[in-house]
Amino acid sequence: KAGVTQTPRYLIKTRGQQVTLSCSPISGHRSVSWYQQTPGQGLQFLFEYFSETQRNKGNFPGRFSGRQFSNSRSEMNVSTLELGDSALYLCASRADGGRNIQYFGAGTRLSVL
Amino acid sequence: GESVGLHLPTLSVQEGDNSIINCAYSNSASDYFIWYKQESGKGPQFIIDIRSNMDKRQGQRVTVLLNKTVKHLSLQIAATQPGDSAVYFCAENPLGSNYKLTFGKGTLLTVNP
Numbered sequence: 001k002a003g004v005t006q007t008p009r010y011l012i013k014t015r016g017q018q019v020t021l022s023c024s025p026i027s028g029h030r031s032v033s034w035y036q037q038t039p040g041q042g043l044q045f046l047f048e049y050f051s052e053t054q055r056n057k058g059n060f061p062g063r064f065s066g067r068q069f070s071n072s073r074s075e076m077n078v079s080t081l082e083l084g085d086s087a088l089y090l091c092a093s094r095a096d097g098g099r100n101i102q103y104f105g106a107g108t109r110l111s112v113l
Numbered sequence: 114g115e116s117v118g119l120h121l122p123t124l125s126v127q128e129g130d131n132s133i134i135n136c137a138y139s140n141s142a143s144d145y146f147i148w149y150k151q152e153s154g155k156g157p158q159f160i161i162d163i164r165s166n167m168d169k170r171q172g173q174r175v176t177v178l179l180n181k182t183v184k185h186l187s188l189q190i191a192a193t194q195p196g197d198s199a200v201y202f203c204a205e206n207p208l209g210s211n212y213k214l215t216f217g218k219g220t221l222l223t224v225n226p
Binding site: 004031033035042043044045048055056058090092094099100101102103104105106107 | 157211
């Protein structure tokens with residue numbers, strides 16, 4: 001079974017631009033969560049989508065948004081990029097019910113110049 | 114401005130020794146806990162989980178211990194190998210937070226051959 005796939009792996013943008021990151025979950029997983037990882041703040045929860053609906057949201061500004069498609073693939077968008085948005089963005093998917101084991105992709109490394 | 118990195122706790126062990134990685138969690142309402150391993154350039158990888166109604170759970174070469182009285186979690190790795198070198202995170206899932214995971218700061222484990 002293929003794991004969680006994130007594209008692109010690396011991205012360089014400049015301040016003020018916007019960016020879209022993509023995540024394909026493990027086949028059959030309907031829940032997709034996004035996390036931001038930085039040296040200063042560690043791993044922080046952004047939001048979770050389930051069956052195309054945002055089910056949970058972390059404490060990030062409205063510049064961070066996401067969506068999920070009917071095939072469970074998810075995208076996250078960051079508008080008006082700031083230097084502080086430089087981070088590793090991780091996507092995780094989980095199976096329905098039971099244990100909350102979230103399986104992570106390798107991440108997208110975003111650098112904002 | 115200057116970003117302040119997390120000063121990760123570090124643990125250095127000799128190959129073959131047992132390792133114990135500790136984690137203090139914050140929310141007494143958390144009912145589910147997970148340990149993840151993150152190698153350089155990769156996303157977090159699931160190791161083992163435990164529910165709050167258990168004190169101990171064993172996997173292959175790993176054991177997780179939960180002490181709810183002092184809100185403490187530990188991961189024991191038996192016969193540590195060089196391939197175990199990574200950053201280890203504990204994560205908690207507070208009751209009522211849906212599937213949002215709150216991660217600890219991580220511990221860097223270095224295994225010396």
